[in-house]
Amino acid sequence: MNTPVRVAAFVMGLAIAFLAALGLGSVVGPVGAEPVEEAHASESHDDEADVDAGHDDHEDEPAPAEQPGGLAVSQDGYTLELLSQPRPGADRPLRFTVLGPDGEPVTAYDEVHERPLHLITIRRDGAHYRHVHPTLAGDGTWTARTTLEPGTNRLLADFTPMGGPELVLGTDVQVPGAFAPLGATPVTRTAQVDGYRVRLEGGLTAGESSPVTAVVTRGGEPVTDLQPYLGSYGHLVALREGDLAYLHVHPEETGSGPEIGFLAEVPSEGRYRLFLDFRHRGSVHTAAFTLTTADGHGGGGGHDH
Ligand SMILES: [Cu+2]
Incomplete structure:
Protein backbone atom coordinates (compact mmCIF):
# COMPACT_ATOMS: atom_id res chain seq x y z
CA MET A 1 0.00 0.00 0.00
CA ASN A 2 1.30 3.49 -0.80
CA THR A 3 1.15 6.14 1.89
CA PRO A 4 -2.00 8.08 0.84
CA VAL A 5 -3.97 4.85 0.52
CA ARG A 6 -2.67 3.64 3.84
CA VAL A 7 -3.59 6.95 5.49
CA ALA A 8 -7.01 6.91 3.91
CA ALA A 9 -7.58 3.34 5.08
CA PHE A 10 -6.48 4.24 8.58
CA VAL A 11 -8.64 7.34 8.71
CA MET A 12 -11.58 5.36 7.43
CA GLY A 13 -11.02 2.80 10.17
CA LEU A 14 -10.67 5.55 12.74
CA ALA A 15 -13.85 7.25 11.59
CA ILE A 16 -15.77 3.97 11.65
CA ALA A 17 -14.49 3.07 15.09
CA PHE A 18 -15.30 6.53 16.37
CA LEU A 19 -18.77 6.54 14.88
CA ALA A 20 -19.42 3.11 16.29
CA ALA A 21 -18.35 4.35 19.71
CA LEU A 22 -20.65 7.34 19.47
CA GLY A 23 -23.43 5.53 17.71
CA LEU A 24 -25.28 8.79 17.15
CA GLY A 25 -26.73 9.46 13.72
CA SER A 26 -26.92 13.21 14.35
CA VAL A 27 -23.16 13.68 14.55
CA VAL A 28 -22.20 11.58 11.52
CA GLY A 29 -21.51 14.62 9.31
CA PRO A 30 -19.15 16.78 11.36
CA VAL A 31 -17.30 13.92 13.04
CA GLY A 32 -16.74 11.97 9.85
CA ALA A 33 -15.43 14.99 7.95
CA GLU A 34 -12.88 16.28 10.41
CA PRO A 35 -10.18 13.60 10.64
CA VAL A 36 -10.26 13.07 6.86
CA GLU A 37 -9.41 16.73 6.28
CA GLU A 38 -6.55 16.65 8.71
CA ALA A 39 -4.98 13.49 7.38
CA HIS A 40 -4.98 14.84 3.84
CA ALA A 41 -3.28 18.01 5.00
CA SER A 42 -0.35 16.08 6.43
CA GLU A 43 -0.04 13.02 4.24
CA SER A 44 3.75 12.94 4.46
CA HIS A 45 3.64 12.62 8.26
CA ASP A 46 0.92 10.11 8.73
CA ASP A 47 2.05 9.22 12.24
CA GLU A 48 1.55 12.81 13.36
CA ALA A 49 -1.78 13.01 11.59
CA ASP A 50 -2.90 9.91 13.45
CA VAL A 51 -1.95 11.41 16.79
CA ASP A 52 -3.59 14.75 15.98
CA ALA A 53 -6.79 13.17 14.78
CA GLY A 54 -6.95 11.11 17.95
CA HIS A 55 -6.49 14.16 20.16
CA ASP A 56 -9.02 16.28 18.34
CA ASP A 57 -11.58 13.51 18.41
CA HIS A 58 -11.12 13.24 22.12
CA GLU A 59 -11.50 16.96 22.77
CA ASP A 60 -14.56 17.29 20.55
CA GLU A 61 -16.34 14.42 22.22
CA PRO A 62 -19.13 15.49 24.58
CA ALA A 63 -18.22 12.69 27.00
CA PRO A 64 -16.17 9.57 26.29
CA ALA A 65 -18.31 6.46 26.11
CA GLU A 66 -17.76 4.36 29.20
CA GLN A 67 -16.19 0.94 28.76
CA PRO A 68 -18.76 -1.76 29.43
CA GLY A 69 -18.42 -3.51 32.77
CA GLY A 70 -17.15 -6.99 33.39
CA LEU A 71 -14.05 -6.79 31.17
CA ALA A 72 -11.51 -6.08 33.90
CA VAL A 73 -10.46 -7.90 37.05
CA PRO A 176 -11.22 -29.16 34.88
CA GLY A 177 -13.07 -31.67 32.73
CA ALA A 178 -14.17 -32.27 29.14
CA PHE A 179 -16.90 -30.21 27.54
CA ALA A 180 -18.55 -29.67 24.17
CA PRO A 181 -18.47 -26.00 23.11
CA LEU A 182 -21.85 -24.44 22.48
CA GLY A 183 -20.94 -23.00 19.06
CA ALA A 184 -22.64 -19.99 17.49
CA THR A 185 -26.13 -19.46 18.86
CA PRO A 186 -28.79 -18.41 16.36
CA VAL A 187 -30.96 -15.35 17.04
CA THR A 188 -33.43 -16.57 19.64
CA ARG A 189 -36.41 -14.43 20.63
CA THR A 190 -38.47 -17.16 22.23
CA ALA A 191 -37.33 -19.24 25.17
CA GLN A 192 -39.02 -22.24 26.77
CA VAL A 193 -38.19 -22.67 30.42
CA ASP A 194 -39.83 -24.75 33.17
CA GLY A 195 -43.16 -24.82 31.29
CA TYR A 196 -43.09 -21.08 30.53
CA ARG A 197 -42.75 -19.53 27.11
CA VAL A 198 -41.04 -16.14 27.07
CA ARG A 199 -40.85 -13.96 24.00
CA LEU A 200 -38.60 -10.93 23.69
CA GLU A 201 -40.04 -7.99 21.73
CA GLY A 202 -38.01 -5.00 20.63
CA GLY A 203 -34.43 -4.83 19.49
CA LEU A 204 -30.95 -3.63 20.31
CA THR A 205 -29.42 -0.51 18.77
CA ALA A 206 -25.71 0.18 19.24
CA GLY A 207 -25.08 3.27 21.34
CA GLU A 208 -28.72 3.83 22.17
CA SER A 209 -31.06 2.95 24.94
CA SER A 210 -33.51 0.50 23.40
CA PRO A 211 -36.80 -0.76 24.79
CA VAL A 212 -36.93 -4.54 25.18
CA THR A 213 -40.05 -6.25 26.48
CA ALA A 214 -40.39 -9.82 27.66
CA VAL A 215 -43.85 -11.43 27.38
CA VAL A 216 -44.42 -14.43 29.65
CA THR A 217 -47.04 -17.10 28.92
CA ARG A 218 -47.72 -20.52 30.34
CA GLY A 219 -49.85 -23.13 28.56
CA GLY A 220 -50.79 -20.47 26.01
CA GLU A 221 -52.18 -18.15 28.71
CA PRO A 222 -50.60 -14.84 29.65
CA VAL A 223 -49.01 -14.88 33.11
CA THR A 224 -50.38 -11.87 34.98
CA ASP A 225 -49.29 -12.63 38.55
CA LEU A 226 -45.52 -12.41 38.32
CA GLN A 227 -43.85 -11.71 41.63
CA PRO A 228 -41.28 -9.00 42.31
CA TYR A 229 -37.69 -10.18 42.09
CA LEU A 230 -34.79 -7.92 43.10
CA GLY A 231 -37.01 -4.87 43.21
CA SER A 232 -38.82 -5.27 39.91
CA TYR A 233 -40.82 -7.88 38.01
CA GLY A 234 -37.78 -9.27 36.25
CA HIS A 235 -34.02 -8.96 36.08
CA LEU A 236 -32.40 -8.87 32.65
CA VAL A 237 -28.66 -9.22 32.03
CA ALA A 238 -27.10 -8.68 28.59
CA LEU A 239 -23.64 -10.05 27.75
CA ARG A 240 -21.80 -9.30 24.52
CA GLU A 241 -20.82 -12.36 22.53
CA GLY A 242 -17.04 -12.56 22.13
CA ASP A 243 -15.95 -10.92 25.37
CA LEU A 244 -18.97 -11.30 27.68
CA ALA A 245 -18.99 -7.55 28.39
CA TYR A 246 -21.75 -6.86 30.90
CA LEU A 247 -24.27 -4.32 29.67
CA HIS A 248 -26.59 -2.09 31.61
CA VAL A 249 -30.24 -3.01 31.45
CA HIS A 250 -32.69 -0.94 33.45
CA PRO A 251 -36.14 -2.22 34.39
CA GLU A 252 -39.06 -0.05 33.33
CA GLU A 253 -42.17 0.40 35.41
CA THR A 254 -44.40 -2.43 34.35
CA GLY A 255 -47.02 -4.48 36.17
CA SER A 256 -47.06 -8.11 37.21
CA GLY A 257 -47.18 -9.48 33.68
CA PRO A 258 -47.42 -10.76 31.11
CA GLU A 259 -45.13 -7.94 29.91
CA ILE A 260 -41.88 -6.97 31.62
CA GLY A 261 -40.23 -3.87 30.19
CA PHE A 262 -36.55 -2.93 30.09
CA LEU A 263 -34.25 -0.36 28.56
CA ALA A 264 -31.08 -1.99 27.23
CA GLU A 265 -27.93 -0.08 26.29
CA VAL A 266 -25.44 -1.88 24.09
CA PRO A 267 -22.23 -0.07 23.14
CA SER A 268 -21.48 -1.68 19.77
CA GLU A 269 -22.85 -3.61 16.84
CA GLY A 270 -22.81 -7.32 17.49
CA ARG A 271 -24.50 -10.31 19.05
CA TYR A 272 -25.72 -10.31 22.61
CA ARG A 273 -26.88 -13.03 24.94
CA LEU A 274 -29.73 -11.93 27.20
CA PHE A 275 -30.82 -13.70 30.36
CA LEU A 276 -34.09 -12.92 32.08
CA ASP A 277 -34.75 -13.95 35.67
CA PHE A 278 -38.41 -13.80 36.64
CA ARG A 279 -40.30 -15.04 39.66
CA HIS A 280 -43.65 -16.82 39.64
CA ARG A 281 -45.35 -18.86 42.37
CA GLY A 282 -42.27 -18.62 44.56
CA SER A 283 -39.71 -19.90 42.05
CA VAL A 284 -37.17 -17.99 39.98
CA HIS A 285 -36.84 -19.05 36.34
CA THR A 286 -34.19 -18.01 33.81
CA ALA A 287 -34.94 -17.57 30.11
CA ALA A 288 -32.05 -17.19 27.62
CA PHE A 289 -32.12 -15.26 24.33
CA THR A 290 -29.72 -14.17 21.58
CA LEU A 291 -30.23 -10.88 19.74
CA THR A 292 -28.10 -9.00 17.23
CA THR A 293 -28.07 -5.27 16.58
CA ALA A 294 -28.63 -6.06 12.88
CA ASP A 295 -31.84 -7.82 13.85
CA GLY A 296 -33.49 -4.41 14.32
CA HIS A 297 -36.61 -3.59 16.23
CA GLY A 298 -39.69 -5.69 16.48
CA GLY A 299 -38.66 -8.83 14.67
CA GLY A 300 -42.31 -9.45 13.81
CA GLY A 301 -43.34 -8.54 17.33
CA GLY A 302 -45.61 -5.68 18.18
CA HIS A 303 -43.45 -2.74 19.06
CA ASP A 304 -45.47 0.23 17.97
CA HIS A 305 -43.12 3.19 18.09
CU1 LIG B 1 -28.50 -10.58 41.60
Whole structure:
Protein backbone atom coordinates (compact mmCIF):
# COMPACT_ATOMS: atom_id res chain seq x y z
CA MET A 1 0.00 0.00 0.00
CA ASN A 2 1.30 3.49 -0.80
CA THR A 3 1.15 6.14 1.89
CA PRO A 4 -2.00 8.08 0.84
CA VAL A 5 -3.97 4.85 0.52
CA ARG A 6 -2.67 3.64 3.84
CA VAL A 7 -3.59 6.95 5.49
CA ALA A 8 -7.01 6.91 3.91
CA ALA A 9 -7.58 3.34 5.08
CA PHE A 10 -6.48 4.24 8.58
CA VAL A 11 -8.64 7.34 8.71
CA MET A 12 -11.58 5.36 7.43
CA GLY A 13 -11.02 2.80 10.17
CA LEU A 14 -10.67 5.55 12.74
CA ALA A 15 -13.85 7.25 11.59
CA ILE A 16 -15.77 3.97 11.65
CA ALA A 17 -14.49 3.07 15.09
CA PHE A 18 -15.30 6.53 16.37
CA LEU A 19 -18.77 6.54 14.88
CA ALA A 20 -19.42 3.11 16.29
CA ALA A 21 -18.35 4.35 19.71
CA LEU A 22 -20.65 7.34 19.47
CA GLY A 23 -23.43 5.53 17.71
CA LEU A 24 -25.28 8.79 17.15
CA GLY A 25 -26.73 9.46 13.72
CA SER A 26 -26.92 13.21 14.35
CA VAL A 27 -23.16 13.68 14.55
CA VAL A 28 -22.20 11.58 11.52
CA GLY A 29 -21.51 14.62 9.31
CA PRO A 30 -19.15 16.78 11.36
CA VAL A 31 -17.30 13.92 13.04
CA GLY A 32 -16.74 11.97 9.85
CA ALA A 33 -15.43 14.99 7.95
CA GLU A 34 -12.88 16.28 10.41
CA PRO A 35 -10.18 13.60 10.64
CA VAL A 36 -10.26 13.07 6.86
CA GLU A 37 -9.41 16.73 6.28
CA GLU A 38 -6.55 16.65 8.71
CA ALA A 39 -4.98 13.49 7.38
CA HIS A 40 -4.98 14.84 3.84
CA ALA A 41 -3.28 18.01 5.00
CA SER A 42 -0.35 16.08 6.43
CA GLU A 43 -0.04 13.02 4.24
CA SER A 44 3.75 12.94 4.46
CA HIS A 45 3.64 12.62 8.26
CA ASP A 46 0.92 10.11 8.73
CA ASP A 47 2.05 9.22 12.24
CA GLU A 48 1.55 12.81 13.36
CA ALA A 49 -1.78 13.01 11.59
CA ASP A 50 -2.90 9.91 13.45
CA VAL A 51 -1.95 11.41 16.79
CA ASP A 52 -3.59 14.75 15.98
CA ALA A 53 -6.79 13.17 14.78
CA GLY A 54 -6.95 11.11 17.95
CA HIS A 55 -6.49 14.16 20.16
CA ASP A 56 -9.02 16.28 18.34
CA ASP A 57 -11.58 13.51 18.41
CA HIS A 58 -11.12 13.24 22.12
CA GLU A 59 -11.50 16.96 22.77
CA ASP A 60 -14.56 17.29 20.55
CA GLU A 61 -16.34 14.42 22.22
CA PRO A 62 -19.13 15.49 24.58
CA ALA A 63 -18.22 12.69 27.00
CA PRO A 64 -16.17 9.57 26.29
CA ALA A 65 -18.31 6.46 26.11
CA GLU A 66 -17.76 4.36 29.20
CA GLN A 67 -16.19 0.94 28.76
CA PRO A 68 -18.76 -1.76 29.43
CA GLY A 69 -18.42 -3.51 32.77
CA GLY A 70 -17.15 -6.99 33.39
CA LEU A 71 -14.05 -6.79 31.17
CA ALA A 72 -11.51 -6.08 33.90
CA VAL A 73 -10.46 -7.90 37.05
CA SER A 74 -9.29 -4.61 38.55
CA GLN A 75 -10.72 -1.12 38.14
CA ASP A 76 -10.80 2.17 40.06
CA GLY A 77 -8.57 0.64 42.73
CA TYR A 78 -10.80 -2.39 43.37
CA THR A 79 -9.73 -5.94 42.51
CA LEU A 80 -11.70 -9.17 42.38
CA GLU A 81 -9.72 -12.01 43.94
CA LEU A 82 -10.64 -15.68 43.92
CA LEU A 83 -9.91 -17.48 47.18
CA SER A 84 -10.71 -21.02 46.11
CA GLN A 85 -10.04 -23.18 43.09
CA PRO A 86 -13.49 -24.25 41.96
CA ARG A 87 -14.27 -27.81 41.05
CA PRO A 88 -17.00 -29.01 38.74
CA GLY A 89 -20.20 -30.22 40.32
CA ALA A 90 -23.44 -29.05 41.80
CA ASP A 91 -23.77 -26.57 44.62
CA ARG A 92 -20.09 -26.17 45.48
CA PRO A 93 -18.77 -23.32 47.57
CA LEU A 94 -16.90 -20.63 45.69
CA ARG A 95 -15.00 -18.10 47.76
CA PHE A 96 -13.73 -14.70 46.66
CA THR A 97 -13.11 -11.21 47.96
CA VAL A 98 -12.91 -7.66 46.65
CA LEU A 99 -9.74 -5.79 47.57
CA GLY A 100 -10.15 -2.06 48.00
CA PRO A 101 -7.76 0.80 47.15
CA ASP A 102 -5.95 0.18 50.46
CA GLY A 103 -5.30 -3.45 49.49
CA GLU A 104 -7.63 -4.74 52.20
CA PRO A 105 -10.84 -6.71 51.59
CA VAL A 106 -13.92 -4.51 51.28
CA THR A 107 -16.36 -5.33 54.08
CA ALA A 108 -19.18 -2.80 53.49
CA TYR A 109 -21.33 -2.56 50.37
CA ASP A 110 -24.30 -0.53 49.16
CA GLU A 111 -27.34 -2.58 48.18
CA VAL A 112 -28.26 -2.34 44.51
CA HIS A 113 -31.33 -4.23 43.27
CA GLU A 114 -31.85 -5.36 46.87
CA ARG A 115 -28.50 -7.15 47.21
CA PRO A 116 -24.98 -6.05 48.18
CA LEU A 117 -23.47 -8.16 45.38
CA HIS A 118 -24.78 -10.02 42.35
CA LEU A 119 -22.63 -12.85 41.00
CA ILE A 120 -23.01 -14.13 37.45
CA THR A 121 -21.25 -17.28 36.38
CA ILE A 122 -21.24 -18.34 32.75
CA ARG A 123 -19.06 -20.57 30.65
CA ARG A 124 -16.97 -18.56 28.19
CA ASP A 125 -18.96 -19.91 25.24
CA GLY A 126 -22.16 -18.42 26.69
CA ALA A 127 -23.58 -21.64 28.12
CA HIS A 128 -24.67 -22.28 31.72
CA TYR A 129 -25.61 -18.82 32.90
CA ARG A 130 -26.25 -18.59 36.63
CA HIS A 131 -27.10 -15.61 38.80
CA VAL A 132 -26.58 -16.07 42.54
CA HIS A 133 -26.27 -13.96 45.67
CA PRO A 134 -23.28 -14.91 47.81
CA THR A 135 -23.05 -14.27 51.52
CA LEU A 136 -20.53 -11.90 53.06
CA ALA A 137 -18.46 -12.76 56.13
CA GLY A 138 -17.22 -10.07 58.49
CA ASP A 139 -13.70 -10.25 57.06
CA GLY A 140 -14.86 -9.43 53.53
CA THR A 141 -14.91 -13.02 52.22
CA TRP A 142 -17.82 -13.81 49.90
CA THR A 143 -19.09 -17.38 49.64
CA ALA A 144 -21.35 -18.42 46.78
CA ARG A 145 -22.89 -21.83 46.40
CA THR A 146 -23.07 -22.46 42.71
CA THR A 147 -22.56 -25.00 39.98
CA LEU A 148 -19.69 -24.60 37.55
CA GLU A 149 -19.34 -26.65 34.40
CA PRO A 150 -16.03 -27.92 33.00
CA GLY A 151 -14.31 -25.38 30.78
CA THR A 152 -13.32 -21.75 31.16
CA ASN A 153 -15.96 -19.95 33.16
CA ARG A 154 -16.43 -16.23 33.61
CA LEU A 155 -17.25 -14.82 37.04
CA LEU A 156 -18.86 -11.39 36.99
CA ALA A 157 -19.36 -9.56 40.28
CA ASP A 158 -21.74 -6.58 40.19
CA PHE A 159 -21.47 -4.45 43.32
CA THR A 160 -20.96 -1.00 44.83
CA PRO A 161 -18.50 -0.63 47.71
CA MET A 162 -20.13 1.57 50.35
CA GLY A 163 -19.71 5.14 49.15
CA GLY A 164 -17.65 3.94 46.16
CA PRO A 165 -18.18 3.49 42.42
CA GLU A 166 -20.64 1.04 40.85
CA LEU A 167 -18.48 -1.77 39.51
CA VAL A 168 -18.66 -4.99 37.56
CA LEU A 169 -15.39 -6.91 37.85
CA GLY A 170 -14.75 -10.16 36.05
CA THR A 171 -12.30 -13.02 36.24
CA ASP A 172 -11.83 -16.31 34.43
CA VAL A 173 -12.02 -19.59 36.30
CA GLN A 174 -10.67 -22.79 34.78
CA VAL A 175 -12.75 -25.79 35.74
CA PRO A 176 -11.22 -29.16 34.88
CA GLY A 177 -13.07 -31.67 32.73
CA ALA A 178 -14.17 -32.27 29.14
CA PHE A 179 -16.90 -30.21 27.54
CA ALA A 180 -18.55 -29.67 24.17
CA PRO A 181 -18.47 -26.00 23.11
CA LEU A 182 -21.85 -24.44 22.48
CA GLY A 183 -20.94 -23.00 19.06
CA ALA A 184 -22.64 -19.99 17.49
CA THR A 185 -26.13 -19.46 18.86
CA PRO A 186 -28.79 -18.41 16.36
CA VAL A 187 -30.96 -15.35 17.04
CA THR A 188 -33.43 -16.57 19.64
CA ARG A 189 -36.41 -14.43 20.63
CA THR A 190 -38.47 -17.16 22.23
CA ALA A 191 -37.33 -19.24 25.17
CA GLN A 192 -39.02 -22.24 26.77
CA VAL A 193 -38.19 -22.67 30.42
CA ASP A 194 -39.83 -24.75 33.17
CA GLY A 195 -43.16 -24.82 31.29
CA TYR A 196 -43.09 -21.08 30.53
CA ARG A 197 -42.75 -19.53 27.11
CA VAL A 198 -41.04 -16.14 27.07
CA ARG A 199 -40.85 -13.96 24.00
CA LEU A 200 -38.60 -10.93 23.69
CA GLU A 201 -40.04 -7.99 21.73
CA GLY A 202 -38.01 -5.00 20.63
CA GLY A 203 -34.43 -4.83 19.49
CA LEU A 204 -30.95 -3.63 20.31
CA THR A 205 -29.42 -0.51 18.77
CA ALA A 206 -25.71 0.18 19.24
CA GLY A 207 -25.08 3.27 21.34
CA GLU A 208 -28.72 3.83 22.17
CA SER A 209 -31.06 2.95 24.94
CA SER A 210 -33.51 0.50 23.40
CA PRO A 211 -36.80 -0.76 24.79
CA VAL A 212 -36.93 -4.54 25.18
CA THR A 213 -40.05 -6.25 26.48
CA ALA A 214 -40.39 -9.82 27.66
CA VAL A 215 -43.85 -11.43 27.38
CA VAL A 216 -44.42 -14.43 29.65
CA THR A 217 -47.04 -17.10 28.92
CA ARG A 218 -47.72 -20.52 30.34
CA GLY A 219 -49.85 -23.13 28.56
CA GLY A 220 -50.79 -20.47 26.01
CA GLU A 221 -52.18 -18.15 28.71
CA PRO A 222 -50.60 -14.84 29.65
CA VAL A 223 -49.01 -14.88 33.11
CA THR A 224 -50.38 -11.87 34.98
CA ASP A 225 -49.29 -12.63 38.55
CA LEU A 226 -45.52 -12.41 38.32
CA GLN A 227 -43.85 -11.71 41.63
CA PRO A 228 -41.28 -9.00 42.31
CA TYR A 229 -37.69 -10.18 42.09
CA LEU A 230 -34.79 -7.92 43.10
CA GLY A 231 -37.01 -4.87 43.21
CA SER A 232 -38.82 -5.27 39.91
CA TYR A 233 -40.82 -7.88 38.01
CA GLY A 234 -37.78 -9.27 36.25
CA HIS A 235 -34.02 -8.96 36.08
CA LEU A 236 -32.40 -8.87 32.65
CA VAL A 237 -28.66 -9.22 32.03
CA ALA A 238 -27.10 -8.68 28.59
CA LEU A 239 -23.64 -10.05 27.75
CA ARG A 240 -21.80 -9.30 24.52
CA GLU A 241 -20.82 -12.36 22.53
CA GLY A 242 -17.04 -12.56 22.13
CA ASP A 243 -15.95 -10.92 25.37
CA LEU A 244 -18.97 -11.30 27.68
CA ALA A 245 -18.99 -7.55 28.39
CA TYR A 246 -21.75 -6.86 30.90
CA LEU A 247 -24.27 -4.32 29.67
CA HIS A 248 -26.59 -2.09 31.61
CA VAL A 249 -30.24 -3.01 31.45
CA HIS A 250 -32.69 -0.94 33.45
CA PRO A 251 -36.14 -2.22 34.39
CA GLU A 252 -39.06 -0.05 33.33
CA GLU A 253 -42.17 0.40 35.41
CA THR A 254 -44.40 -2.43 34.35
CA GLY A 255 -47.02 -4.48 36.17
CA SER A 256 -47.06 -8.11 37.21
CA GLY A 257 -47.18 -9.48 33.68
CA PRO A 258 -47.42 -10.76 31.11
CA GLU A 259 -45.13 -7.94 29.91
CA ILE A 260 -41.88 -6.97 31.62
CA GLY A 261 -40.23 -3.87 30.19
CA PHE A 262 -36.55 -2.93 30.09
CA LEU A 263 -34.25 -0.36 28.56
CA ALA A 264 -31.08 -1.99 27.23
CA GLU A 265 -27.93 -0.08 26.29
CA VAL A 266 -25.44 -1.88 24.09
CA PRO A 267 -22.23 -0.07 23.14
CA SER A 268 -21.48 -1.68 19.77
CA GLU A 269 -22.85 -3.61 16.84
CA GLY A 270 -22.81 -7.32 17.49
CA ARG A 271 -24.50 -10.31 19.05
CA TYR A 272 -25.72 -10.31 22.61
CA ARG A 273 -26.88 -13.03 24.94
CA LEU A 274 -29.73 -11.93 27.20
CA PHE A 275 -30.82 -13.70 30.36
CA LEU A 276 -34.09 -12.92 32.08
CA ASP A 277 -34.75 -13.95 35.67
CA PHE A 278 -38.41 -13.80 36.64
CA ARG A 279 -40.30 -15.04 39.66
CA HIS A 280 -43.65 -16.82 39.64
CA ARG A 281 -45.35 -18.86 42.37
CA GLY A 282 -42.27 -18.62 44.56
CA SER A 283 -39.71 -19.90 42.05
CA VAL A 284 -37.17 -17.99 39.98
CA HIS A 285 -36.84 -19.05 36.34
CA THR A 286 -34.19 -18.01 33.81
CA ALA A 287 -34.94 -17.57 30.11
CA ALA A 288 -32.05 -17.19 27.62
CA PHE A 289 -32.12 -15.26 24.33
CA THR A 290 -29.72 -14.17 21.58
CA LEU A 291 -30.23 -10.88 19.74
CA THR A 292 -28.10 -9.00 17.23
CA THR A 293 -28.07 -5.27 16.58
CA ALA A 294 -28.63 -6.06 12.88
CA ASP A 295 -31.84 -7.82 13.85
CA GLY A 296 -33.49 -4.41 14.32
CA HIS A 297 -36.61 -3.59 16.23
CA GLY A 298 -39.69 -5.69 16.48
CA GLY A 299 -38.66 -8.83 14.67
CA GLY A 300 -42.31 -9.45 13.81
CA GLY A 301 -43.34 -8.54 17.33
CA GLY A 302 -45.61 -5.68 18.18
CA HIS A 303 -43.45 -2.74 19.06
CA ASP A 304 -45.47 0.23 17.97
CA HIS A 305 -43.12 3.19 18.09
CU1 LIG B 1 -28.50 -10.58 41.60
